[in-house]
Amino acid sequence: MARRNALLALLLGTLAIAAAYGSAFLPGDPPAWAAWAMGMGTAVVMVASMALGAVNRGSIGRLGPAFAGVFGVLAAGFALALVLPPEAPGAPLFLGLPLRAAIVLIGVGLVPLLFLPLSYALTFEETTLSEQDLERVREAARQLRGPAARAAAPAEPALAPAEAV
Amino acid sequence: MTTLALLQTGELPRLAQPTIAAVAVVYFAIVAAIGAWATRRTRTASDFFVAGEGIGLLALTLAAMSATLSGFAFIGGPGLVYATGLGAMFLLLPASVTSSMTSWALAKRMRLLHEVRGLITVPDAIGARYRSRLAQGLSGAAILIAVVGYMATNILALGLVIDAIFGTGLTVGVWVGMLITLAYSVSGGILAGVYTDMFQGTLMAVASLLVFLFTLKVGGGMGGISGTILAADPAFLGPFGKMGPLAALSLFFVFGMGSMGQPHVIHKFYMLKDPRKLKWYPLLVTIALIVTMLLYFGVGVAVKALVVEGRMEPLARPDDATPFFLLRYTPVLLAALVFSGVAAAIMSTVNSFMNIGAAAITHDLPVALGRRVKNELAWGRVATVAISVAAALLATMPGAVVAFLGIFGWGLFASTLVPALAVGLNWEGATREGAVASIATGLGVTLLFETLAFFRVYSFPAGVTVSGLSLVLAILVFFGVSWLTRHRAAAALDPDVKLVMSV
Numbered sequence: 001m002a003r004r005n006a007l008l009a010l011l012l013g014t015l016a017i018a019a020a021y022g023s024a025f026l027p028g029d030p031p032a033w034a035a036w037a038m039g040m041g042t043a044v045v046m047v048a049s050m051a052l053g054a055v056n057r058g059s060i061g062r063l064g065p066a067f068a069g070v071f072g073v074l075a076a077g078f079a080l081a082l083v084l085p086p087e088a089p090g091a092p093l094f095l096g097l098p099l100r101a102a103i104v105l106i107g108v109g110l111v112p113l114l115f116l117p118l119s120y121a122l123t124f125e126e127t128t129l130s131e132q133d134l135e136r137v138r139e140a141a142r143q144l145r146g147p148a149a150r151a152a153a154p155a156e157p158a159l160a161p162a163e164a165v
Numbered sequence: 166m167t168t169l170a171l172l173q174t175g176e177l178p179r180l181a182q183p184t185i186a187a188v189a190v191v192y193f194a195i196v197a198a199i200g201a202w203a204t205r206r207t208r209t210a211s212d213f214f215v216a217g218e219g220i221g222l223l224a225l226t227l228a229a230m231s232a233t234l235s236g237f238a239f240i241g242g243p244g245l246v247y248a249t250g251l252g253a254m255f256l257l258l259p260a261s262v263t264s265s266m267t268s269w270a271l272a273k274r275m276r277l278l279h280e281v282r283g284l285i286t287v288p289d290a291i292g293a294r295y296r297s298r299l300a301q302g303l304s305g306a307a308i309l310i311a312v313v314g315y316m317a318t319n320i321l322a323l324g325l326v327i328d329a330i331f332g333t334g335l336t337v338g339v340w341v342g343m344l345i346t347l348a349y350s351v352s353g354g355i356l357a358g359v360y361t362d363m364f365q366g367t368l369m370a371v372a373s374l375l376v377f378l379f380t381l382k383v384g385g386g387m388g389g390i391s392g393t394i395l396a397a398d399p400a401f402l403g404p405f406g407k408m409g410p411l412a413a414l415s416l417f418f419v420f421g422m423g424s425m426g427q428p429h430v431i432h433k434f435y436m437l438k439d440p441r442k443l444k445w446y447p448l449l450v451t452i453a454l455i456v457t458m459l460l461y462f463g464v465g466v467a468v469k470a471l472v473v474e475g476r477m478e479p480l481a482r483p484d485d486a487t488p489f490f491l492l493r494y495t496p497v498l499l500a501a502l503v504f505s506g507v508a509a510a511i512m513s514t515v516n517s518f519m520n521i522g523a524a525a526i527t528h529d530l531p532v533a534l535g536r537r538v539k540n541e542l543a544w545g546r547v548a549t550v551a552i553s554v555a556a557a558l559l560a561t562m563p564g565a566v567v568a569f570l571g572i573f574g575w576g577l578f579a580s581t582l583v584p585a586l587a588v589g590l591n592w593e594g595a596t597r598e599g600a601v602a603s604i605a606t607g608l609g610v611t612l613l614f615e616t617l618a619f620f621r622v623y624s625f626p627a628g629v630t631v632s633g634l635s636l637v638l639a640i641l642v643f644f645g646v647s648w649l650t651r652h653r654a655a656a657a658l659d660p661d662v663k664l665v666m667s668v
Contacts, residue, residue: 003591003592007588007592007594010588010640011641011644014637014640014641014644015641017418017633017637018637018638018641020411020415021415021628021629021633021634021637024411024625024626024627024628024629025625025626025629030411030626030627030628034411034628035410035411035414038410038411038414038415038418039410039414039417041418042414042417042418042421042422045418045422046259046262046266046421046422049266049269049270049422049425049587049588050262050265050266050269050270051269052269052270052588052591052592053266053268053269053270053271053273053274053587053591054269055591056668070262074262078414081404081405081410082410086399086400086403087395087399087400087402087403088395088399089395089396089399090395090396091395093387093388093391093392095387096386096387096388096390096391097387097391097402098391098395098399098402098403100403100404101251101391101402101403101404103404104251104254104258104404105251105254105258105462108258108261109254109257109258109260109261109455110261110455111261112261112262112265113261113451113452113455116261116262116265116447116451117264117265117445117447117448117451118448119265120265120268120269120444120447120448121444121445121447121448124441124443124444128268128269128273128443128444129273129277129440129441129443129668131441133668134277134280134440134441136664136668137277137280137281137664137665137668138280138281140281140660140661140664141280141281141661144281144660144661
């Protein structure tokens with residue numbers, strides 16, 4: 001179910017980006033919704049790609065909040081950059097930057113760093129690759145290939161000629 | 166903007182100062198020493214293409230970071246910020262997400278595929294996933310086309326740096342730069358590349374951090390820089406700069422999703438000795454990337470503020486931003502380190518391209534034709550020399566030829582590899598027909614429309630990049646054709662590959 005949802009989100013996000021690109025081919029300037037479609041579509045496809053890769057035994061485990069958080073940060077960052085008023089001389093600064101620039105540079109560019117790689121590390125054992133999973137792959141590889149096959153072609157991808165396109 | 170060519174092709178200001186030249190000589194000597202050491206450890210094709218017995222996490226981190234960043238991060242990038250404002254940051258902003266995303270989507274599965282199949286190239290993974298020589302051959306061809314053009318532009322950039330430092334003239338600079346990089350690449354293979362990358366990556370990160378601190382000092386802190394620019398040109402500090410929202414956000418998409426299709430980076434996952442060390446890879450590489458890209462942002466905005474204040478004359482060429490700032494506002498030793506860092510960034514990228522280009526010639530294309538090169542180590546070295554000489558010859562041809570070849574890099578990698586690999590390794594429903602169709606779409610759309618745009622026959626409207634559109638089309642074709650041929654999905658999976666995809 002998690003994999004199917006991630007694939008669906010990836011497809012829908014890509015369609016949103018395609019629509020944004022498509023709108024640029026219409027006469028005149030791109031419509032206002034194009035930037036929204038590009039921003040939200042991009043946030044969706046990136047989070048969906050992470051979720052798709054993280055699915056293990058049909059679930060993303062404890063990673064749901066992390067992925068939701070990244071989507072929220074990206075989507076909110078892009079949305080605020082699009083809706084807040086333009087910068088003006090003398091405007092207050094946040095960490096030395098105008099508000100919208102601070103939202104994008106710090107919010108989008110740095111905040112995910114604070115929890116995304118840590119989420120990867122902290123769930124690595126249960127979601128990504130446990131010692132048991134690794135040993136299972138190594139054992140299966142030994143059994144599937146067998147001593148004769150290993151000796152014959154240790155580094156060659158197993159392409160079946162009859163079935164290869 | 167229809168072309169994403171992250172290149173340095175403009176001439177640099179003359180840097181010929183004894184300190185800068187001396188530091189560069191020391192730098193090249195260290196690289197040569199590392200190459201000589203690695204050569205003694207390179208005995209097999211596996212050593213040459215995937216670092217044999219494997220490397221540790223720190224080496225992987227620095228090698229991936231070094232391969233990701235070319236000289237553009239130090240010269241062209243700051244110039245782009247100076248010229249277009251904060252919109253140029255949308256090339257870098259995805260870095261906070263991309264390493265984690267790539268780790269989840271690709272790192273584990275590629276490393277485990279290497280475990281069960283002993284794969285040595287990225288197209289190997291496509292061939293194994295879909296049991297398709299055609300898919301492997303098409304992706305190998307796409308890589309080869311992109312690599313030669315990318316190498317030519319990077320070697321040209323290296324020639325420009327060497328000419329600026331030593332006053333050799335551009336042609337001599339190109340050949341000297343190519344020969345130095347080739348010397349350690351052809352003898353020590355990727356093993357030499359990885360360990361020089363560790364040195365080069367450290368140099369790049371330290372230089373970037375120090376220059377960033379100087380930009381803050383010279384500009385009066387971030388607040389001082391912002392205040393100065395806001396008074397004269399508020400749009401520069403708008404979140405999208407002078408690019409417009411659609412164009413800037415499109416960059417985020419292309420450089421975010423496209424990062425999962427850069428073969429010179431992702432093929433390094435094969436090299437990690439212990440797959441479970443991937444645990445801390447995203448954290449380390451993300452921090453390394455962000456530190457190394459501080460210069461890109463800092464110099465771009467600081468030079469803009471200096472120009473606004475009248476402390477620096479407006480730049481005739483945006484690419485002068487970094488050299489002018491370094492030569493006027495930093496100690497000469499730091500400037501020397503940065504120029505060596507620029508050479509380091511270019512050489513580490515070129516080395517990676519040499520390696521994957523040689524692998525495409527001696528491994529992927531023969532496998533696609535049902536053949537196998539007998540002595541892959543020897544032929545790998547021959548192929549490395551051949552594509553390097555070809556790239557250097559191209560680099561010394563008229564600028565338009567180099568510029569034309571250089572435009573294919575990032576977008577071609579992204580559109581041909583992301584759907585088949587990043588999606589396909591995580592979806593059993595993907596079919597070999599879907600993979601072949603998506604790779605062919607990425608290849609065809611990128612080559613056709615980049616060529617039409619280059620020769621001014623047809624250009625996409627503002628905000629649409631060829632790279633972005635070809636990536637979108639390749640993903641949609643991948644989904645569509647896989648769905649149409651879904652009854653054949655199970656036939657495309659070998660049991661060991663299925664196991665790797667299920668873990």
